[in-house]
């Protein structure tokens with residue numbers, strides 16, 4: 001799928017299913033540089049991108065900052081949330097080889113505290129991402145049905161903080177999001193999704209911008225730090241970081 005402006009069918013697909021993938025963004029050379037950057041950060045500061053430190057790598061790594069501001073990604077996002085765009089936090093989702101870590105079924109928007117739901121999560125594959133290594137899986141159309149009850153399980157292999165999960169997700173409807181390095185998937189804040197463990201012998205790495213939000217979006221649960229990505233912020237609801 002080429003990202004030279006989304007087609008009417010792609011726009012329709014996102015609106016109907018609550019996600020869109022794959023979208024070509026980075027070349028293999030660009031992806032190689034990101035792998036080198038991750039490995040060099042890990043060498044210099046071994047605990048820097050573990051656990052909670054997987055958050056907001058774009059604040060200290062220029063390469064990740066460039067991804068957040070990548071015009072191809074922002075062009076895609078603009079189709080859905082308008083021209084005045086902020087980025088909130090980012091997460092480097094790194095699953096080590098043969099690791100039990102998984103992400104239970106959830107909707108991003110329920111905990112983000114943003115209203116209106118004018119936001120979108122963008123997830124960039126840094127490695128091949130497939131069913132064996134724990135790709136994301138989506139429940140198409142689930143974004144149309146409001147928020148669902150999340151049960152806290154505190155499962156130790158669950159990479160979500162409270163192991164929160166939606167029960168009774170219909171297995172027959174689930175679609176795996178298979179991506180090549182440099183490809184993007186995007187999803188709506190109410191789309192139910194999750195991901196399985198990495199059963200392969202290599203790392204599975206994805207970089208999620210969680211999320212891009214329209215400047216008209218307010219925070220009702222806590223505080224959001226943002227960067228201006230495109231357009232201007234006439235609302236000034238959030239604290240801007242450099």
Ligand SMILES: O=C(O)CCC(=O)C(=O)O
Nearest residue numbers: 093103121123195206208
């Ligand atoms: O990387 C994963 O496996 C899941 C990521 C996710 O749930 C998200 O970006 O919303």
